[in-house]
Structures are given as C-alpha cells and as structure tokens.
Amino acid sequence: MKQSARKKSVFIVILCLWISNANFAQGSSTENTSTKNRMTKLIDDEFNFAAQQYKLLGKNVARDVMPVTFNKKENKVETSNTKWWCSGFFPGTLLYIYEYTKDAEIKAEAEKRLAILEKEKHYTGNHDLGFMMYCSFGNAYRLFGKPEDKATIDTAAASLSTRYRPSIKAIQSWDSSKNFKCPVIIDNMMNLELLSWASDNGADPKFKEIAITHANTTIKNHFRPDYSSYHVLDYDLTTGEVLRKVTWQGAADSSAWSRGQGWGLYGYTMMYRFTKDKNYLLQAKNIAKFILNNPNLPADKIPYWDFDAPNIPNALRDASAGALIASALLELGQYSNKKEKKEYVAVAEKIIESLASDKYRAKLGENGGFLLMHSVGALPFKSEVDVPLTYADYYFLEALLRYKKWYL
Ligand code: GLY
Numbered sequence: 001m002k003q004s005a006r007k008k009s010v011f012i013v014i015l016c017l018w019i020s021n022a023n024f025a026q027g028s029s030t031e032n033t034s035t036k037n038r039m040t041k042l043i044d045d046e047f048n049f050a051a052q053q054y055k056l057l058g059k060n061v062a063r064d065v066m067p068v069t070f071n072k073k074e075n076k077v078e079t080s081n082t083k084w085w086c087s088g089f090f091p092g093t094l095l096y097i098y099e100y101t102k103d104a105e106i107k108a109e110a111e112k113r114l115a116i117l118e119k120e121k122h123y124t125g126n127h128d129l130g131f132m133m134y135c136s137f138g139n140a141y142r143l144f145g146k147p148e149d150k151a152t153i154d155t156a157a158a159s160l161s162t163r164y165r166p167s168i169k170a171i172q173s174w175d176s177s178k179n180f181k182c183p184v185i186i187d188n189m190m191n192l193e194l195l196s197w198a199s200d201n202g203a204d205p206k207f208k209e210i211a212i213t214h215a216n217t218t219i220k221n222h223f224r225p226d227y228s229s230y231h232v233l234d235y236d237l238t239t240g241e242v243l244r245k246v247t248w249q250g251a252a253d254s255s256a257w258s259r260g261q262g263w264g265l266y267g268y269t270m271m272y273r274f275t276k277d278k279n280y281l282l283q284a285k286n287i288a289k290f291i292l293n294n295p296n297l298p299a300d301k302i303p304y305w306d307f308d309a310p311n312i313p314n315a316l317r318d319a320s321a322g323a324l325i326a327s328a329l330l331e332l333g334q335y336s337n338k339k340e341k342k343e344y345v346a347v348a349e350k351i352i353e354s355l356a357s358d359k360y361r362a363k364l365g366e367n368g369g370f371l372l373m374h375s376v377g378a379l380p381f382k383s384e385v386d387v388p389l390t391y392a393d394y395y396f397l398e399a400l401l402r403y404k405k406w407y408l
Pocket residue numbers: 085187249259377
C-alpha cells in the first residue's frame with residue numbers, strides 16, 4: 001500500500017471510531033435524559049399525590065396522637081401517643097411534602113403535630129429519640145431555622161445521651177426486661193444522627209463522641225463476616241461482654257432481617273457524612289454489597305421482610321426496608337466513585353419506581369391516607385404485617401427529595 005493510501009485508511013478508521021463513540025455517547029446521554037424526564041415526572045406526581053393523601057390522613061387522626069398504620073379490616077387508622085418510636089415520622093413526612101409543594105395547609109398540619117411532640121425532648125425511656133426528634137424537628141429547623149426548634153433538638157440529644165453506658169461503649173436501646181439485660185439493636189445506628197448533628201451545631205461535643213463510640217462498638221460486635229447484621233446484642237453491663245446475638249423482629253437469630261440491614265446501611269453512610277471516617281464508608285459499602293448481591297433480593301428490589309425468610313419467594317415484602325435502602329444508597333452514591341455510584345443510583349431508581357407503581361403505591365383516598373402499602377413491622381409477633389407504615393412513607397419521600405437534589 002502506498003503511503004498516501006495507508007494514511008487515508010488510518011484516517012477512515014479513526015473517523016469510524018469517532019462516529020461510533022459519538023453515537024454511543026449520544027445514546028447514553030439520550031438514555032440519561034429520558035431517565036431524568038421520567039424521574040422528574042415521577043417525583044412531581046408523587047409529591048402532588050402525597051399532599052392530597054396526607055391531608056386525608058391528617059383528618060383521620062385525632063389532634064393529640066400520631067398515625068402508625070391502617071387497619072383495613074376495621075377501616076381505621078391505628079395511632080400512637082407521642083412516646084412511640086414512630087411519632088416523628090408524620091410531622092417529618094409533612095415537612096418533606098411542604099418542602100416540595102410549599103402547600104400552606106400541609107405546613108400548618110406539620111406545625112400542629114410538632115407542637116404535640118415537643119414535650120418528648122425530655123424522654124429517656126429508650127433509644128428512639130433520634131427517630132422521634134430528628135426526623136421531625138431536624139427537618140423543621142433545616143427548613144425554617146427557628147431557634148426554639150434547635151433548642152428542642154439539643155435537649156433531645158442530651159436526653160438520648162443519658163442512655164450511653166461506658167462499660168459497653170454503646171447506647172442501651174431498651175431497658176432491661178425478662179428478655180434482655182442490656183439490649184443494643186442495629187436500629188440504634190439511626191439515632192446517632194441526632195447526636196452528631198447537635199454537637200456539630202454548637203451543642204456539647206460529648207454527644208458526637210458518644211455517637212462515634214457507639215458506631216465503633218457496633219462495627220466490632222454487630223456484624224457477621226458477610227456484613228449482614230444481627231438484630232439484637234445483649235450485653236453484660238458489669239463486664240461489658242456480649243452475652244447473646246439474637247433477633248427480635250427477624251426470622252431467626254442467624255437471619256438478616258431486612259429493615260435491620262437498611263438501618264445499618266443508612267447509619268454508616270450518615271456517620272461517614274459527619275466524620276469522614278473511611279471505616280464507616282467501607283462498612284456502608286460492604287453492607288450495600290450484602291444487600292445488592294443477595295440472591296434473595298427480588299427483581300423489583302423491594303426486599304422480602306427478611307433476606308432469609310422461610311417461604312421465599314412467597315414471603316411478604318417490606319416496602320419500608322425498600323424505601324430506607326433507596327434513600328441510603330442515594331447518599332452513599334455521593335461518596336462513591338463513578339462505577340459504584342452508577343450501581344447504587346440504578347438500584348435506588350428501581351426501588352423508587354417499584355414503590356411508585358400500583359403494586360405498592362395506594363390510590364387517592366385509600367390505605368387510610370398512607371402512601372405506601374405492603375410493609376412489615378414485627379412479623380414474629382404478628383404485629384403490623386403487610387400494612388402501610390408511617391416510616392415507609394417518610395423514607396420514600398426522603399429518597400425522592402434526595403434524588404431530585406443530587407441526581408436530576
Ligand atoms: N426501629 C424499629 C423497627 O425498625 O421496627
């Protein structure tokens with residue numbers, strides 16, 4: 001081949017490569033645009049629906065209590081007093097709806113519910129103060145910046161810190177009972193957000209130190225080699241020793257209760273946000289691996305209520321675990337490389353689209369006013385089985401807002 005002919009064919013090959021690359025890039029950018037358009041519409045539809053549906057829910061619930069779930073048989077919204085661990089989710093969900101829609105009626109409802117909850121800042125009966133006071137007042141302060149809401153958060157953090165036990169280097173979740181001496185549950189990771197945020201925003205630095213110590217103890221004791229976690233560890237308060245590793249809400253002591261895996265994933269991602277400690281990030285990524293590579297994770301990515309439930313594939317799903325995992329993965333994506341982020345966001349998208357489908361999302365005026373169907377509270381106690389749950393709605397809307405903020 002002559003020199004000029006060779007040059008010509010090299011040029012043609014380069015041109016072909018460039019065109020195919022450009023087509024590929026255009027293909028993937030078209031795909032990105034269509035995902036963005038789809039998610040933008042989904043998010044908008046879900047928040048408009050949520051505003052209407054939560055106005056109905058508010059009307060179904062007396063002024064001095066909070067909604068928990070819906071009893072279909074009796075056509076009645078089940079409620080709790082403000083000491084129940086779920087009492088922060090209704091005001092928190094209303095605030096998320098307000099954040100998106102700016103609907104004044106929703107804001108007024110949120111304010112009324114915050115007013116009945118505020119007194120629980122002094123509660124020390126269990127570890128749930130973070131769920132109760134940060135999902136509610138944390139969001140209120142973020143949105144409106146009222147000093148009295150910050151004072152409520154700081155007082156709640158001080159109340160929670162009284163449950164720290166130096167001998168076990170952790171926060172005691174529940175008081176001792178006939179079942180446990182000093183139980184610490186994986187869910188407790190979630191309450192560290194209240195402590196960490198309070199210290200980072202001017203409250204006693206001791207709160208965050210407690211949160212860090214608790215997170216380190218949990219890494220040391222709560223996880224199995226595959227990064228699944230036990231639900232409950234029972235400690236000896238005198239020696240600090242772990243007495244038993246068992247379950248309360250899961251299928252078996254050795255099983256991976258789905259919501260517990262979600263609490264762990266969310267908890268370590270959130271602790272990385274506050275500390276930038278690489279161990280927490282690694283822990284979160286390893287938990288994500290356990291969840292995402294689990295052969296028992298269904299194609300629609302909504303977990304069975306336990307990854308080791310006995311009757312898979314006929315076991316019940318837990319929409320609350322799905323919503324929580326989606327929200328956590330979206331945050332974890334923010335701290336990950338391109339490849340990991342792509343995987344986490346794709347799974348979160350799938351979860352969100354599944355939850356927004358007719359299979360999980362209720363119709364207007366149905367489901368007692370809750371958004372999502374098909375969650376499981378505590379199956380071993382036949383409590384809250386295959387029902388809506390206030391926290392499923394909360395983490396679903398949180399995931400939508402996170403998606404909008406970071407990925408649209
Ligand atoms: N924190 C209680 C539960 O997840 O059911």
